[in-house]
Amino acid sequence: MARDTKKEELLTLSQAAESYGYSGDYLRRLAEKGRLKARKLGRNWLTTSEDVETFIQSRERRGVYKKSVRKPRK
Numbered sequence: 001m002a003r004d005t006k007k008e009e010l011l012t013l014s015q016a017a018e019s020y021g022y023s024g025d026y027l028r029r030l031a032e033k034g035r036l037k038a039r040k041l042g043r044n045w046l047t048t049s050e051d052v053e054t055f056i057q058s059r060e061r062r063g064v065y066k067k068s069v070r071k072p073r074k
Contacts, residue, residue, distance in 0.1 A: 027045075030055065
């Protein structure tokens, strides 16, 4: 996640989980392992829709992915 990311683009992992159909704990574990670009601010993990979609695409290339991922509502 770039440092110059605009505040409006940031999502908590709970928001991202709800938008994409994953659990918040799963996204947190990915962030802790460095597999999902995210930054911890205080006690909250923050990411962007772009970073979540990049993670999803990387999983599809490897052939290991969740087939029923929802696209976020805008």
